[in-house]
Amino acid sequence: MNSEILETPNISKFITLKNASGLLNHEELSIKKIIFDKLYKGGESEAKKTMSSFLNNRGQHYSKEMSSPLSAFSSCSRLSSYITYGNISIKQILREIKNQQKYLRENKIRTGWLKSLSSFSSRLRWHCHFIQKLEMQPDLEFTNMVRSYDLIRNTFNKDSFDRWANGNTGFPMVDACMRSLKANGWINFRMRAMLVSFASYNLWLDWRITSKYLSNYFIDYEPGIHYNQFQMQSGVTGINAIRIYNPIKQQEDHDPNAIFVRKWVPELRNVPLEYIQYPHLLSEKMQIKTGCIIGKNYPEPVVDLKKSTLKAKKEIYKVKGSGEAKNQSKAAYLMHGSRKKSKSLNLFSNR
Ligand SMILES: Cc1cc2nc3c(=O)[nH]c(=O)nc-3n(C[C@H](O)[C@H](O)[C@H](O)COP(=O)(O)OP(=O)(O)OC[C@H]3O[C@@H](n4cnc5c(N)ncnc54)[C@H](O)[C@@H]3O)c2cc1C
Known part of the structure; x- marks a missing residue:
């Protein structure tokens, strides 16, 4: 990194390869074409x-x-x-x-x-x-860093996945982030982490399915960061702290006046601020008044936040505490852990 930056080579004498074979186009690679709201300029x-x-x-x-x-x-x-x-x-x-x-x-x-x-x-x-x-370790795209976690998240709830993927979970911050990401091709680190944490812990969805889905939408899709971050935010690396983001707290902390939420979830436009994190608690009268009928204009929460968080914690810590997982975590640390002076194994968190 400290060495001199090389000069741009003179490419004027390069020749065009004729009949280059073996190069697949995006359709052959099944890469979806997605048009983002904002026009990005490359180069x-x-x-x-x-x-x-x-x-x-x-x-x-x-x-x-x-x-x-x-x-x-x-x-x-x-x-x-x-x-x-x-x-x-x-x-x-x-x-x-x-x-x-x-x-x-x-x-x-x-x-x-x-x-x-x-x-x-x-x-x-x-x-x-x-x-x-x-x-x-190229198989990190497909397998848990610590294989003891292979036994968890082994069922797939299509309804939960669809509601997460389409920004219809009934949790305003999750829905706003998903919709904004899909329109813009980008969202910041914290909100990516929250989206994944919600899918992996509260909805108990396997990161291998959710990561593939979001890779279609991230304009900066970079497999090395993407799969490692998905594993980290799903608690399966063995070398990072388990972090479960509470979407209601994230909304309170990072969108206290509901500017972001109201922009991306316009169904909640007229919901008063004190209900904006819990629109399903609006009385029937208020639902009519605000034009936000729960179950019609905006969904009920897809899960009970508290119960699903507790359940996820129990499942994940059960594996984490096992002797086999501990041994595998040590091996993962020796291969991938930072060699910085840190005493703990809680590396690379930017919460
Ligand atoms: C689930 C999940 C998936 C992600 N997938 C990708 C991905 O496919 N491609 C990608 O580039 N980033 C990914 N990130 C990391 C991070 O969210 C993005 O790099 C960042 O939001 C990009 O915006 P920026 O360039 O303005 O970042 P800045 O905050 O300005 O950071 C500058 C650069 O540092 C690097 N960087 C920033 N944060 C991280 C991080 N946590 N880990 C590793 N590198 C980082 C990126 O190259 C980034 O461009 C992911 C994060 C999560 C939680």
Whole structure:
């Protein structure tokens, strides 16, 4: 990362390959064509423009604003798709960060930038770390990192899956995030983690099915990060803390005035703020008044949040505590764990 960036090679003398065989097009690969609301512009110069606007303007409060879907769209770098498609490299970005950090330190500028740049550069390292995991163990796309978890989530509830996949779970924050992601091809880390946690714990769906579904929609789809994150957020790596995100708390913390929820779940437009996390508790009279009839305009919650969370915890900790899972977790740690000084095995969480 610290070595010189190589000059762009002169490609004018390259010749076009004729009759290149074995290359499949997107239809042959069964890749769905999805049109996003916003037109994304690809290419190197767009990538550089995006980096520059983030490092000079948008990123100042990155570390504080990355978790809310209200601020993340502009406060996160939005470089992921450019990195995925090779329009810009991690090395090029790190070089710019270093220059910026030097300037800020020399000029003693303490306006939040240094903290944000430090969080941002950690994430660029994680990017490489996650991809390395998949390179070392390619079957992570298909199998649990700790095989003792193979015995759980072995049934498939199609109704739960469909309601999650279509943003109709009856949990406003989950539904808003899913609908926003499907329209934009992007959502911030915290909300991705919440979507997966809800599917894997509360709906008890297997990450191998949900990860394939979302890979169609992420414009930055990068298998190394994607499958590792799905495994992490589903509690099957053995080397990460079990994290179950409460969608009601996430809504309270990151969309307290329901701006995001009302935008993406317009059925709830007229529901008063005090009911916006629990629209199913509206009285019949209020449902009529607000035009939000539960079961007709907006669904009942697909599960009981408390009961499903407790059940999931019980199941997952039962496996986690077994001798076999402990041994497999140690092996996973030796292969994939960070070699940083951390005393715990709780690596890479950016909650
Ligand atoms: C279930 C799940 C699936 C994900 N799938 C993908 C994926 O397919 N492709 C992808 O690029 N990211 C994925 N992420 C990680 C993260 O959500 C995105 O990288 C981030 O939201 C992209 O937006 P950004 O470029 O504005 O990120 P920033 O916050 O600006 O971060 C800068 C860069 O750092 C890297 N990065 C950020 N967070 C992480 C992380 N937690 N782990 C590894 N690298 C990170 C990415 O390359 C990102 O572009 C996933 C996260 C979860 C929870």
